[in-house]
Amino acid sequence: MSVQMVIENARQLVPAQLDDRDVVVAFFGALHHYNASLDLDFTLSDAWETIFDEQFRSSYNDPNMMWLLAKEGNKAIGLLIAGVHTDSALFCHRQWVEVQALYVADNYRHQEIGQCLLSAAYTWAEGLKLSRVQLYVTASNVRAQSLYAEEGFVTSQTIMCKTLW
Ligand SMILES: CC(C)(COP(=O)(O)OP(=O)(O)OC[C@H]1O[C@@H](n2cnc3c(N)ncnc32)[C@H](O)[C@@H]1OP(=O)(O)O)[C@@H](O)C(=O)NCCC(=O)NCCS
Numbered sequence: 001m002s003v004q005m006v007i008e009n010a011r012q013l014v015p016a017q018l019d020d021r022d023v024v025v026a027f028f029g030a031l032h033h034y035n036a037s038l039d040l041d042f043t044l045s046d047a048w049e050t051i052f053d054e055q056f057r058s059s060y061n062d063p064n065m066m067w068l069l070a071k072e073g074n075k076a077i078g079l080l081i082a083g084v085h086t087d088s089a090l091f092c093h094r095q096w097v098e099v100q101a102l103y104v105a106d107n108y109r110h111q112e113i114g115q116c117l118l119s120a121a122y123t124w125a126e127g128l129k130l131s132r133v134q135l136y137v138t139a140s141n142v143r144a145q146s147l148y149a150e151e152g153f154v155t156s157q158t159i160m161c162k163t164l165w
Contacts (some may be wrong), residue, residue: 007116009071011077016060016067020076024056024067025049027079031103038140041161059083066097066124070104070113078104080117084128096132097125102144114147 006012015026029049035042045051059065070078081101087094099121104113118133125133134156137144 004033005116005120005135007113010073010111013068013069013116013120016056016069016079018057018060020058020069022051023069023076024079025053027076027103027105028052028081028101029100031079035138035141036137042138057069066121068120070108070117072108076105077108078102078113078117080121082121082124082133084130085134093132095130096134097121097128097130099133099135102135115151118151 029044031141032042032048036044046095056067060067064084066080066082068080068082069076070080079101080099080103082097082099085096085098100119102114102117104117120131125131133153135148135153136159
């Protein structure tokens with residue numbers, strides 16, 4: 001993944017490296033802590049950190065993955081994880097870029113960092129000749145949904161859950 005760009009002044013988007021492991025894990029944990037506060041079904045398992053760390057180590061430089069950090073100087077302030085998703089050969093349109101995680105640190109929100117991270121995912125998708133970027137968002141996460149709507153995302157499917165016990 002070769003996307004690297006300056007946002008403004010000392011802020012830039014850079015591919016995460018092994019040295020960034022701790023902050024990537026911390027941001028992913030914070031994102032899912034927030035998701036779990038909206039819906040307990042998204043609570044991470046006890047082993048998540050080990051599993052996630054292994055995923056990062058094995059795919060941070062995979063050309064089909066994008067592990068992107070927004071940084072101010074050397075300080076990481078945002079994270080986007082995206083990957084090329086390939087669906088079953090049953091379907092004509094079966095490949096797209098899926099945004100798997102988007103997180104901006106509390107003190108840096110409302111400064112268009114989320115938008116910049118998403119733009120980098122569009123640029124990456126275009127480079128791969130993939131015309132679709134998609135993501136999952138929790139139904140009650142209206143803040144993220146308003147960003148996605150502003151960015152031109154529309155709902156294409158709804159996941160419906162019935163809790164049996
Ligand atoms: C969602 C999130 C990534 C947005 O990051 P951000 O850098 O603040 O986003 P931007 O500044 O690019 O936001 C652009 C627009 O999105 C909407 N938006 C973003 N944060 C918002 C908030 N806290 N309240 C209301 N609208 C918000 C607004 O339309 C905003 O424009 P504005 O700042 O001029 O009002 C960030 O709030 C976050 O990390 N939240 C917790 C994790 C999360 O929900 N991730 C998404 C999971 S699917």
